[in-house]
Amino acid sequence: MSSVLVLDDVHVRYGGSHVLQGVSFEVPATGVTALLGRNGVGKTTTLKAVLGLAPRTGSVLLRERDIVREPTHRIVAGGIGYVPEDREVFGGLTVEENLRLVGPAEGADAAIVRELFPDLVQRRTQRAGTLSGGQQQMVALARVLLRENDLLLVDEPTKGLAPKLVTEVADVLARVAESTPVLLVEQNLPLVRRIADTVVVLDAGRVVHRGDARELVEDQALTQELLGVSMRREGAA
Amino acid sequence: ACGSPGEPGAASSGDASGSAGGSPIEVGLVYSKSGPLATYGEQYRQGFTAGLDYATDGTGEVNGRPVEVTESDDAGDPAKAVAAATDLIGKGTKVIAGSTSSGVALQVAPLAQDNKVLFVSGPAAVDAVTGASKYTFRSGRQTYQDVATAGTMIGDVEGKKVTVLAQDSAFGKANIAAVTSILGDQGATVSAVEVPAAATEFTPFASKIKAAKPDLLFVAWAGTNATQMWTTLSQQGVFDVTTVVTGLDIKPTHALFGASATKIDFLSHFFDGAADNEAYQALADGMEKEGGSVDLFTNDGFVAAQMIVHALEASPDDTDAMVGALEGWTFTGPKGEMEIRAEDHALLQPMFTASLEKDGDALTATPEETLDPEQVAPPVTPIQ
């Protein structure tokens, strides 16, 4: 099984703080890979390092091409879709303009978007800044789904979504992952269990665990050790 | 002037300037080397060099002591001028000349008075320099003399309508006041159109002037927007209804009068070809050496040098003696006969009227009339 993305000994330093201290892992060419860890261990930073949004050293191979020296826009144009942690929709632009930035809203992908987020179609002309938190999250997701990608980087996509939508988003991601590999940062373990195939766990800027998703999530002792929780309680919800 | 030991500002030892024979006499020139009036400043400086040469018969010495000129740039900023003058006075300089701008002249004059230093103001035209203090003199003309010259251009002023187009500033207000007092006293009705100094559009003002149909329009304008003003006056046909008078500025600005240049009657303090005498020749020769040519403010520099040399001849370091020597002194400058009026240090001098004539692409000033000093003499404003 080939890998779409390979990180090898990636370091990120911000001023004095050494945030990523030699992160290495691979993202397989199919399915969802979940990147887990406590607050502040460097999950977001890892995604940013891939995109060139954080100052990084080491090697990052996208489909065997080293992209460490490329500017962000070229990396993205080369096939990576990114859904950032804070949504980062363009508040001053309308919903439609936000989507049009990526490309014309046509084709099969556009259909997914329409089906998944009918609300957005309705709010086409509303300024994205006035959307509710969840609605903004949908715009951010829809934005990357509108284009063909080799890989999706998705940072906590269900944060702030109503439970019903969480399920729906999980389904979408699962569906997307059938054709495009996804690297997913997520706190919601049940969701991870449901859609992820592999997991990578970070702690203090290093990879501390790699393996099968289901195995990890179901091993209560291990999750307790790595993430400080186990799934018993969430399962009850 | 040095303090006892331990007093702030005192030199440690033997730093006080000795006045032994042969040591140079310090003269400070504080003028605009840079800044908006740099061109005026340069003319003044060149004129001064020529004048010093002339007055010392080419020796550059007074009573066997060389005159050492220290130049300081005020960039047209009174604050810088005060700093420069303070520095010069602090170093023992007894004579200061320069002041291209009126603001500088008015702020350096009190400094000269406080420190009993001879101050010979330069191109600054503001009337208030005359009579400012016992230690202040001027080497150029003042606004009053400009205006009085303009007044002579419409013959008998009695019953005539005069309009002043002036900048809405101290310079403009001084001109309006001068016209009102001089020509108003002679029986003219004076009205004023004040325009913001930074105005960009002159049509409303031109319309008002044209509607008023004055016998004489006196324009007091200095600034970068002059061309626009002249164009508008011309476009609105102001020249068709009245005689327009203004002061003739330095040569490089002649082109800025645009098409109106030949239609204006000029009053002039001084220009290339205004007069002819020994001093004028010396100035012309000196200017050639400096790589320039005779122009408006070269006279002021030249005369300043004449006055300073005369004062230094009386005494190189007793300011009161210098003042005494200058008060009432008459001499011949490039413009002609000059007199320093004892009561208020006004410089009584001839004035000129002129016109501009087209000479191919260039414009040259042609003399019209020369007015006697008395004809344009300002009233006495005694020194308090």
Added chain:
Amino acid sequence: MTRPTPATLLRVGLPLLLLAVLAYLPYVPASIPGLLPGRINGPGSMQLLATCLVFAGFALSYDVLFGRTGLLSFGHALFVAAGSYLLTVSLSTWSLPLPVAILAALGGTTMLALVVGGVALRVGGIAFAMVTLAFAQAASIIVLRDPGGVTGGEEGKALNRDAVPSILVGVQNAPYRYWLALAFVTVAFVLVRLLVRSRAGHAMAAVRENEGRAAVLGLTTYRVKLLAIVVGSFLGGLGGVVHALVLGGSSPSLTSAEFTLSLLVMVVLGGAGSTWGAVLGGFLYHYADARLVEAGGSGVFDVLPDTLRAVLSQPLFILGAFFVVVVYFAPSGLTGLGGRLIRKTGAS
């Protein structure tokens, strides 16, 4: 009371030491060729240093608005000019005694700050900057128009010598004017330090960082900003008064947009939001402005080709270009740069 730590000793001791050195300068007859005109305690140097100190104070006053509260005001010149003109005009036109004139100048400036600030604060951000610029522009127009002959128009207004103590007049008394300027900076420095460390100062920082959030915390942001404007203007007005006394008059260049811009330049040059930065920036700005004029005329550039020489002999060109370089390479100003260098050498 706890025992002073080395850090506090440094924080309090160093400024005191510097103050002592500065206060002693008028007794130092040595000369530093090239840096100062003549000997250090000569009138020329004293006058130059005094003006530099006054500018340091101006920068401090502006930093209360810009560096501390995040208010980009282009109207600060208005208050400096108000202090200066109110003093000269009260002394000569209204013949008030000096203490009353000073009070009038400070009171007038503060009132003006309340009114202008009150109106301009109805908007924020760049609009605020532009509105303050417009107010300053109006003031500049009025000063230049010389209403009733009180401001002297573009010629400015000389100080009425008879109304001020003789110790402040005359070239030989330059050291006293220097001490006056030094006293002003010291007062401004201490006031700003106290303000910054007070609750109000903290609220200013909050407004600078996130105004909306500050409001929800119970901080009246309008009042915080108005307070900053009033305090800044008061210090600016005081600076104007001292400026008039040191230079012997008021000049309309104080009302110009360039002057306001130069305040910004000073603060950024030294480092916005830092007391030392403002002091250093203001001092250096004026020093460079004054000395570069000399350099331009002294022929140091004579070896260069004509055009280049003509450009380089313009002090404003060098200042402007230097400013760009500082913003570019040391965004937190010269003090920030210094701090960074110290940290770097310390770390390696």
Added chain:
Amino acid sequence: MIGAEGVGWRVGGAQILDDVSLTVAAGELVGIIGPNGAGKSSLVNILSGVTRPSSGRVTLDGADVSRQSATRRARSGLARSFQTSALFDGLTAGENVRLAVQGAGGSPLSPFRGARSVPATRVEELLERVTMGGTAGTLARDLSHGGRRKLELAMALAAKPRALLLDEPMAGVSAEDVDGLTAIIGEVRDSGVAVAMVEHHMHVVLGLADRVAVLHHGSLLAVGKPDEVTADERVQQAYLGEAL
């Protein structure tokens, strides 16, 4: 303690909130849930004074405060957190907290009282309470996402509020810390504070809330005991789905 009476809010022709009445008593915690875009944050904004309602009134301690500014309300003991963290990014975590303490205390703008009149121990204590001990010197902008959320909560607590509005306090907080923060919020409620909490983590809401209010399309769909509400078919349909 704090309440909305018939609150409506229209903007740009859309009715965002319609006749919402909800009161939270001292010592009570009301969970506010509802689909995305239902108007939960809008309600919090109106209660805290960040926006003005187009109709209805807001009461604090029974008094009508509809015309009072957010600042005034904050001074009378109403604190809130924001859905997307609104912090003083250029200040340290400690200074953020200190400002929050100062804002609620007397004379917050006094130029005569040192900023350090808020004791450092109080700041540290608040940070520790949200598991952020030792970060007092870190610039807020350098905190991780979860760190920012926690700081946001610490700032809301700093004011020793009598009424507390929380907008999704758990969003983005790592699973490990959720329990701890939940416990803190519970303690705050138990100390007699009226708490309204918007939250999508159902287990948090269900574990904490005395009552749950469900907003849907700007109207209250249901208010009641947690188990009653979750049992409501309409709520399941509109909001819960098959929850993960």
Added chain:
Amino acid sequence: MSTFLLIVVTGLGLGALYFLAASGLSLIYGLMGVLNFAHGAFMTAGAYAAWVTMTRLPSSMGVGLRLLVAVVVALLVGAIVGVVVEVVLIRPLYRHHIQQVLVTVGLSLAAVAAVQGIWGADPRAVARPEVMTGTVGLLGARIPVDRFVYLAVALALFGGLLALLRYTRLGLVIRAGVENRTMVEALGIDVQRTFTIVFGLGGAVAALAGVLFSQYAGSVSPGQGGSLLIYAFIVVVIGGMGSLTGTAVAAFAVGLVQQLANYYAVSGVGDLSVVLLLALVLLARPSSLKGATA
């Protein structure tokens, strides 16, 4: 009546000049959030480029033709200056809006000084074709012809810029990039190039304004651009910070108010009245000024 007509037409002409000066400023501010203090220097650069070109061209060429060539040269110079400033100074500071403003402040100081050093502080006369100095009689008023030229150029520019923003993808990318540059890049779009284009465009428009203003004034001087800049600022603020239509309306309003006040009220009230107008707008509708921060 004829005077009124004259005042109105010249007021509109003045408004057109204000619009020319303000539109480049508004463009750059509205799209990039950079308040460009060097805009005055851009105008000065255009004016001097045109002046130098006109004096270098053989005088056997007609003045009108020389002016046309000069305008083209000025547009090029303006665009190049804009691009260079963006690439060298603005771009590296893109995370720091205040710093960007500061850099342009420094630039404006240095540029004026440089021009003064090279060509002197005094104004230099520029040649003007007959059309630009002549007048036409209209209902008894002698209306300067050049005002119609300015009006025509201003209207054409307004239409062109509006179309660019409304109907092109460039406009969309720019608006998004202003808000969150990183995210636009993270969507795979090269923002830098877009911004460079905007600055180049702003520079060219400024240069055009500079040339036309020097024609209007009949001379060039180092401070000319700066003197127009204050009005441009006021116009941009009244127009709602970065809205092109608002800028156009405000420019003509300011021009007219100034002219009418100068004629019908006391002479010289016009300039103050502009400031007054700003204060009025501010007091009446403060929200309109907070305007297009987005």
